[in-house]
Amino acid sequence: MGAPMAGDREHGALSVPVLKARDLVREFRGFRAVDGVDLDVAEGGVHALVGPNGAGKTTLFNLLTGFLKPTAGSVRLGEQELAGRSPEAITRLGVARSFQITSLFAELTPHQHVELALASRTGLGWRFWRSDRALARFAGRAGELLEQVGLSGHGGVPAGSLSYGSKRALELALALALDPKVLLLDEPTAGMGVEDVERTIELIRKIRAGRTVILVEHNMNVVASLAERVTVLQHGKVLIEGPYAEIRHDSRVITAYLGDPHAAR
Numbered sequence: 001m002g003a004p005m006a007g008d009r010e011h012g013a014l015s016v017p018v019l020k021a022r023d024l025v026r027e028f029r030g031f032r033a034v035d036g037v038d039l040d041v042a043e044g045g046v047h048a049l050v051g052p053n054g055a056g057k058t059t060l061f062n063l064l065t066g067f068l069k070p071t072a073g074s075v076r077l078g079e080q081e082l083a084g085r086s087p088e089a090i091t092r093l094g095v096a097r098s099f100q101i102t103s104l105f106a107e108l109t110p111h112q113h114v115e116l117a118l119a120s121r122t123g124l125g126w127r128f129w130r131s132d133r134a135l136a137r138f139a140g141r142a143g144e145l146l147e148q149v150g151l152s153g154h155g156g157v158p159a160g161s162l163s164y165g166s167k168r169a170l171e172l173a174l175a176l177a178l179d180p181k182v183l184l185l186d187e188p189t190a191g192m193g194v195e196d197v198e199r200t201i202e203l204i205r206k207i208r209a210g211r212t213v214i215l216v217e218h219n220m221n222v223v224a225s226l227a228e229r230v231t232v233l234q235h236g237k238v239l240i241e242g243p244y245a246e247i248r249h250d251s252r253v254i255t256a257y258l259g260d261p262h263a264a265r
């Protein structure tokens, strides 16, 4: 086990961070959506990014996964610099995000989706895996992943016919197919009813084993149930970072969400 580095002690982290952002900035035509963010994500933990609308969560998420290039700053996975790399290169290094429902193919089955995701890891390219026979070698693993997310009964139906909750479970299976060290989940419970939220919390508890999870989440019950560390963003900056139990009563956080009670209305 590696000893914490001096830099980590400076930032008060208890364990060696697996993912580390320093002074991360992203501007859109001069507007700083992410404005000098430092982030230490501890290995093996669940780390939530929260904050009011427009705080910069999605932009930060996109910077960590290569979907946006930072204007300045660094993102390190262990010793490797991620900033400036493509999303595919970052995925290959072990950082994957959940796919969005919008990227599912309505006519393909969940089983085929997962087979294709598994095939994509081989780096051999889509043309090579286009035939059903080539994909068949992934059938067993695809079945296991679908079972893990509670979709084994739905593996053969068109993805377009799945319920909303099942589509979101399929997104998770696709991300898991990439076997990431660090898994980023973008609002995994957004738009769900209470039962699906509970199911998703259980599912994330199960799949976090052996990996690090970063989630953007609006539902504070989900954050309280899952996350050991919470970073609260506001106006593109880190407002506060700490365990949920500490940040939830912090007056700065309450003000950020509810607005300043002393401000003129």
Ligand SMILES: Nc1ncnc2c1ncn2[C@@H]1O[C@H](COP(=O)(O)OP(=O)(O)OP(=O)(O)O)[C@@H](O)[C@H]1O
Binding pocket: 028, 032, 033, 051, 052, 053, 054, 055, 056, 057, 058, 059, 060
């Ligand atoms: N492509 C873009 N071009 C211009 N401005 C952008 C772009 N993407 C985001 N922004 C702006 O950056 C700020 C942060 O947006 P972001 O989507 O990261 O916030 P968020 O915390 O994810 O919000 P929400 O909770 O509403 O999803 C917002 O003011 C937004 O309007």
